[in-house]
Amino acid sequence: MIELHPLPGIPEIESGADLAAEIMAGCERAALHLTDGDIVVVTHKIVSKAEGRTVRVLTDADYRAVIAEEAVDIIRRRGDLVITRTRHGFVCANAAVDRSNTPEGVAVLLPVDPDGSAHNLRLALERATGAKLGVLITDTFGRAWRRGQTDVAIGMSGVIAVLDLRGTTDTEGRELMATEVAVADELAGAADLVMGKATAVPVAIVRGANLLGEGRGDDLVRDPQEDLFL
Amino acid sequence: MIELHPLPGIPEIESGADLAAEIMAGCERAALHLTDGDIVVVTHKIVSKAEGRTVRVLTDADYRAVIAEEAVDIIRRRGDLVITRTRHGFVCANAAVDRSNTPEGVAVLLPVDPDGSAHNLRLALERATGAKLGVLITDTFGRAWRRGQTDVAIGMSGVIAVLDLRGTTDTEGRELMATEVAVADELAGAADLVMGKATAVPVAIVRGANLLGEGRGDDLVRDPQEDLFL
Numbered sequence: 050m051i052e053l054h055p056l057p058g059i060p061e062i063e064s065g066a067d068l069a070a071e072i073m074a075g076c077e078r079a080a081l082h083l084t085d086g087d088i089v090v091v092t093h094k095i096v097s098k099a100e101g102r103t104v105r106v107l108t109d110a111d112y113r114a115v116i117a118e119e120a121v122d123i124i125r126r127r128g129d130l131v132i133t134r135t136r137h138g139f140v141c142a143n144a145a146v147d148r149s150n151t152p153e154g155v156a157v158l159l160p161v162d163p164d165g166s167a168h169n170l171r172l173a174l175e176r177a178t179g180a181k182l183g184v185l186i187t188d189t190f191g192r193a194w195r196r197g198q199t200d201v202a203i204g205m206s207g208v209i210a211v212l213d214l215r216g217t218t219d220t221e222g223r224e225l226m227a228t229e230v231a232v233a234d235e236l237a238g239a240a241d242l243v244m245g246k247a248t249a250v251p252v253a254i255v256r257g258a259n260l261l262g263e264g265r266g267d268d269l270v271r272d273p274q275e276d277l278f279l
Numbered sequence: 280m281i282e283l284h285p286l287p288g289i290p291e292i293e294s295g296a297d298l299a300a301e302i303m304a305g306c307e308r309a310a311l312h313l314t315d316g317d318i319v320v321v322t323h324k325i326v327s328k329a330e331g332r333t334v335r336v337l338t339d340a341d342y343r344a345v346i347a348e349e350a351v352d353i354i355r356r357r358g359d360l361v362i363t364r365t366r367h368g369f370v371c372a373n374a375a376v377d378r379s380n381t382p383e384g385v386a387v388l389l390p391v392d393p394d395g396s397a398h399n400l401r402l403a404l405e406r407a408t409g410a411k412l413g414v415l416i417t418d419t420f421g422r423a424w425r426r427g428q429t430d431v432a433i434g435m436s437g438v439i440a441v442l443d444l445r446g447t448t449d450t451e452g453r454e455l456m457a458t459e460v461a462v463a464d465e466l467a468g469a470a471d472l473v474m475g476k477a478t479a480v481p482v483a484i485v486r487g488a489n490l491l492g493e494g495r496g497d498d499l500v501r502d503p504q505e506d507l508f509l
Contacts, residue, residue, distance in 0.1 A: 050282055050283065050284050050285075050473070051283040051469075051472055052280055052281070052282055052283075052475055053280065053281040053282075053283070053469070054280050055280075076372050087369060102305040104337040105366055116472055123351075124508075125507045125508070125509075128420070130507060131416070132507050132508055139424075140423075140424040140425075140508070142507075153462025163368055189460075191507075191508060192422060192423070192461075192499075192508065193370075193371075193423035193506060193508035193509055194423065194500075194501055194506065194508075195370075195431065195459065195461065195464065195499050195500065195501055196369040196441055196459065196498065196499050196500065196509075197442075197459045197461025197462075197464065197498075197499060198301035198459060198460055198461060199460070199464055199465050199468075201425065201466070204401070206286065210427075211426055211427040212427075221325075229426065229427045229428060230419075230427055230431050230471070231422075231425065231426065231428060232472065234425065234427065234429055234468065235429050235430070235468035235471055236472065237470050238429075238464065238468040239281075239283070239465065239468060239469035239472060240413070240464065241460070241465055242281055242465050242466065242488055242490075243281055247507065255441045257470055262473075268426065269425050269426050269427065269475060270424075270425065270426065271422075271423075271424055271425055271426040275425065276423060277357055277360060277372075277421075278354075278355070278362055278370070278421060278422065278423035278424075279355075279363050279423055279424075279509075
């Protein structure tokens with residue numbers, strides 16, 4: 050069985066905040082003791098805020114300028130919405146520059162190095178708990194072909210990104226067709242189910258997934274050259 | 280908290296099998312009593328097998344012919360792999376015709392009407408349990424831009440497909456940016472985390488998600504005309 054626990058009550062995060070301490074306090078409030086194998090899923094927004102990755106955005110022109118700075122490539126444009134590739138390689142709307150759930154006049158950018166942010170947070174949480182943990186940093190992306198957004202993993206530490214089943218055989222002894230499972234994205238989406246959007250719970254704990262490992266956000270970025278879906 | 284329960288021990292499903300009875304037996308073995316709000320997630324493969332949606336595929340040429348029959352549109356082609364649109368509107372590899380985890384020489388097609396299949400299964404399970412349930416039928420799809428496959432919802436009954444937060448405001452009172460959450464796909468991916476691929480557990484129970492409602496597989500198909508990601 051896998052358990053998905055929301056961690057409510059995390060206060061508004063300011064630049065320089067100690068995220069690990071806030072998460073430990075949240076666990077204490079929820080009477081949840083982090084143990085070996087737990088994966089701490091954190092929306093990038095509070096990571097970015099803690100790291101000071103916010104900018105003043107007073108007008109729509111400001112917003113467009115910030116997006117242009119954050120994007121290395123514009124894939125599509127329609128009206129105010131642009132589909133972009135960020136410098137991390139992520140393809141998403143508006144270079145992931147976010148004005149919702151932020152103070153007025155402030156936009157939140159992606160962390161510069163989401164894997165590094167996850168790594169630091171994991172070390173701090175492991176130090177505080179003595180447990181072997183994973184940390185996943187998420188954002189909410191739209192997709193091609195399918196309606197609606199889902200949460201996906203943009204950075205991680207101590208978690209498998211893509212479970213590689215190539216060479217694995219099925220119950221009849223034949224090689225499996227679906228051979229690379231994007232478990233980090235499935236974890237991110239699962240965690241979103243207890244985080245909610247309007248309720249703004251920025252942290253969830255996934256217990257029992259058995260997916261600790263050595264993934265990176267990069268593992269989930271498909272080389273456009275080999276992307277048959279385009 | 281949300282719980283994800285695998286339902287192991289479901290036997291090989293033959294055409295005409297009583298899926299609801301198999302799931303009830305699985306719940307009994309797992310000492311799991313279905314209760315109001317539970318969502319029963321079922322990989323399409325056992326639904327299709329029970330409905331006789333299998334074909335003889337002895338050669339690669341047979342396989343290609345079946346794919347051509349199941350696809351209404353070929354989006355891309357490279358070697359043996361084609362990206363197709365199925366008659367349901369789903370964009371996926373090889374028209375979702377699947378030769379893994381099937382008896383030799385047999386390929387499994389998608390159900391003709393996945394929502395209808397989910398509806399029938401839900402009614403049978405609700406009759407057997409007296410509980411108000413949801414049923415989700417899933418398949419494993421690749422995505423544009425991102426590596427790895429994830430499980431997604433292809434049919435459902437009694438479950439919300441897309442949670443519409445348009446008009447909802449954030450904690451600061453502004454409209455949310457990510458306004459349509461594909462919760463059925465997040466549920467499918469979450470369930471996949473306990474189903475596994477090689478282990479071939481075809482059913483999972485999601486408890487505590489609070490997502491019963493009136494969705495359809497169609498709700499997750501984006502109109503290509505409005506698909507900025509393409």
